[in-house]
Amino acid sequence: MLLQVIVSGIIVGSIYALVALGFILIYKGTNIMNFAQGEMVMISAYFGLMYHIYYKMPYLAAFILTLLTAGICGILIERIVCRPLLKSPVMSVIIATIAVSIIIKNIARLVWGSIYYPFPSPFSLTPYHLGPIMITPKDIGTIVITLILLGMLYYLLQFTKIGAAMLATASNQKAASIMGISIKRVFSLTWAISFGLASAAGFLLAPQVSITPEMGDIVIVVFTAAVLGGLESLTGAVVGGVLLGIVGNLAGFYISTAFKDVVSFLILITILMFKPSGLFSRGAMRKA
Amino acid sequence: MKRNFKKLPLLFIFILFLVAPQVLDNYFIYLLNLFFIACIISMGLNILTGFAGQVSLGQAAFFGIGAYISSLCVIKLGLPFWLSLPLGGVMGAVISLVIGLPALKVSGYYLALVTLAFNEIVNLIMIHWKNMTNGTDGLTIPSPKLGDFVFSTDGSKYYIIFLLAFFLFIAARNILRSKTGRAFISLKDSEVASQCIGVNLAKYKIIAFMISAFYASLAGGLHGIALSYIHPQDFSLFRSIIFLMVIVIGGLGTPGGPFIGAALFTLLPEALGKFQEYQELIYALILLGSIIFLPSGLIKLPGRIITVANRVSPKRQKSMPPA
Numbered sequence: 001m002l003l004q005v006i007v008s009g010i011i012v013g014s015i016y017a018l019v020a021l022g023f024i025l026i027y028k029g030t031n032i033m034n035f036a037q038g039e040m041v042m043i044s045a046y047f048g049l050m051y052h053i054y055y056k057m058p059y060l061a062a063f064i065l066t067l068l069t070a071g072i073c074g075i076l077i078e079r080i081v082c083r084p085l086l087k088s089p090v091m092s093v094i095i096a097t098i099a100v101s102i103i104i105k106n107i108a109r110l111v112w113g114s115i116y117y118p119f120p121s122p123f124s125l126t127p128y129h130l131g132p133i134m135i136t137p138k139d140i141g142t143i144v145i146t147l148i149l150l151g152m153l154y155y156l157l158q159f160t161k162i163g164a165a166m167l168a169t170a171s172n173q174k175a176a177s178i179m180g181i182s183i184k185r186v187f188s189l190t191w192a193i194s195f196g197l198a199s200a201a202g203f204l205l206a207p208q209v210s211i212t213p214e215m216g217d218i219v220i221v222v223f224t225a226a227v228l229g230g231l232e233s234l235t236g237a238v239v240g241g242v243l244l245g246i247v248g249n250l251a252g253f254y255i256s257t258a259f260k261d262v263v264s265f266l267i268l269i270t271i272l273m274f275k276p277s278g279l280f281s282r283g284a285m286r287k288a
Numbered sequence: 289m290k291r292n293f294k295k296l297p298l299l300f301i302f303i304l305f306l307v308a309p310q311v312l313d314n315y316f317i318y319l320l321n322l323f324f325i326a327c328i329i330s331m332g333l334n335i336l337t338g339f340a341g342q343v344s345l346g347q348a349a350f351f352g353i354g355a356y357i358s359s360l361c362v363i364k365l366g367l368p369f370w371l372s373l374p375l376g377g378v379m380g381a382v383i384s385l386v387i388g389l390p391a392l393k394v395s396g397y398y399l400a401l402v403t404l405a406f407n408e409i410v411n412l413i414m415i416h417w418k419n420m421t422n423g424t425d426g427l428t429i430p431s432p433k434l435g436d437f438v439f440s441t442d443g444s445k446y447y448i449i450f451l452l453a454f455f456l457f458i459a460a461r462n463i464l465r466s467k468t469g470r471a472f473i474s475l476k477d478s479e480v481a482s483q484c485i486g487v488n489l490a491k492y493k494i495i496a497f498m499i500s501a502f503y504a505s506l507a508g509g510l511h512g513i514a515l516s517y518i519h520p521q522d523f524s525l526f527r528s529i530i531f532l533m534v535i536v537i538g539g540l541g542t543p544g545g546p547f548i549g550a551a552l553f554t555l556l557p558e559a560l561g562k563f564q565e566y567q568e569l570i571y572a573l574i575l576l577g578s579i580i581f582l583p584s585g586l587i588k589l590p591g592r593i594i595t596v597a598n599r600v601s602p603k604r605q606k607s608m609p610p611a
Binding site: 033081085092094095098103110272276 | 389393394396398400401404409412532573579580
């Protein structure tokens with residue numbers, strides 16, 4: 001049973017990892033902690049529902065269209081909310097992104113109501129038995145899509161000019177702009193990619209849980225995952241996400257489901273208190 | 289002699305509010321009660337965030353801790369309200385060490401995350417510790433008594449809430465004018481510089497957290513008696529966001545800001561009437577608009593209008609002497 005809990009933890013964790021990755025991209029790239037990341041996951045699930053069920057598009061087309069929609073939302077939010085606040089104190093940015101998250105959540109509530117919408121998965125649900133573990137094609141699909149997206153992101157950052165521009169901006173904005181990189185365009189792109197990742201996560205999460213406006217509450221688990229990974233490293237975010245998926249599932253299974261959230265909050269506070277630089281960095285850093 | 293004259297407007301406001309319940313109807317008194325409670329929290333949070341520069345997304349947790357501790361002392365232990373209210377406040381201040389201590393290590397975004405997690409944990413405890421807090425069924429709170437007199441009407445509760453709020457306002461003003469208050473301001477401006485001139489960072493950060501938690505917890509206790517009922521939802525993360533919003537919209541780090549914000553926060557739900565479902569959306573839109581267009585808060589709005597007017601009409605600009 002333990003093995004089964006761990007495996008399903010990894011599957012949920014891979015979804016967390018996707019959201020955490022987008023979160024870190026924005027944090028590293030633009031120095032903004034985006035509290036609206038979870039709501040993006042939620043609204044994307046609704047977009048997916050709209051494209052896939054109402055407009056009866058095939059799964060793949062709906063998936064791609066959702067990714068694009070989310071990307072455009074990302075660019076809009078960056079342009080309207082975050083760019084005017086570039087030089088504002090941290091607190092204004094925190095409050096602004098929280099305000100965005102409340103707005104998105106309430107739009108979802110007003111448009112779709114607080115009804116649970118089920119979301120079909122294109123993969124079958126009949127499980128394979130691998131020794132003691134049961135795994136469904138749906139779970140395998142989740143992992144495979146996650147891996148494909150991770151691979152694409154890795155390729156983008158390591159082997160393309162755009163990726164190089166993003167990395168350069170993340171490490172030093174001034175130097176990057178002197179080298180002729182358009183910081184504004186990079187920022188827009190970063191938000192678009194980050195929201196694309198969040199929307200992919202929403203698409204994968206939707207069949208696991210039903211879609212509700214409260215789906216965005218996973219953002220706190222994502223914060224914990226990101227902090228666990230050190231808030232600076234992309235690999236850290238992935239490892240943190242998967243780790244948190246496992247720990248959360250273990251706590252939910254062996255203690256109680258109510259305790260699942262408490263565990264991730266406790267991890268968040270403990271890490272920030274004792275090792276704010278994350279689990280995987282050497283030496284404690286003072287974070288501002 | 290001159291000093292005494294300065295206190296006149298304050299005295300005037302005090303007397304005005306003192307006689308207010310005699311002329312207003314019950315509903316307005318109830319609103320005023322909520323207004324003063326919001327004022328108490330925002331004064332505390334303004335000290336922490338506006339003056340000492342520490343972001344907190346956990347203020348609703350202290351609000352709740354104060355509400356639950358003071359009402360549980362009355363219900364389970366049979367203590368009088370007059371003892372349990374300050375007890376709730378003190379306990380809140382002590383518990384604030386839990387987030388005050390990590391705040392020594394982290395600031396900015398990280399502090400926001402710590403306080404957010406703290407708020408969620410406290411909220412989950414309120415929901416799940418059923419035999420103590422009665423979970424999501426909420427807790428009904430008896431009215432406070434003084435001898436034979438029962439403070440059961442809004443008018444009688446008004447005097448408790450108003451007098452305490454007034455006292456706390458004077459206290460906050462005096463704190464900010466003292467050495468401690470100036471230490472807070474220096475903290476916000478530059479931690480390094482204030483350390484250089486001998487401000488004990490750790491000490492003053494913790495003091496700021498404790499003061500704000502004490503204020504929020506007292507407000508929580510008052511919230512309990514004003515509504516005669518408390519529910520974990522009153523102390524959710526969303527509430528913390530609202531509290532932060534109150535002081536930001538009002539004008540962060542200004543003495544008058546919290547009152548403007550608190551008035552807006554109390555009146556808006558009433559003004560919306562049957563559009564209650566849009567309440568959160570409207571809050572968020574106001575918040576976003578004020579952050580982007582009016583970062584220094586509503587209190588600076590008149591000044592801002594004048595600047596914009598000057599910029600728009602070149603005539604007035606010409607008539608102004610060159611700087």
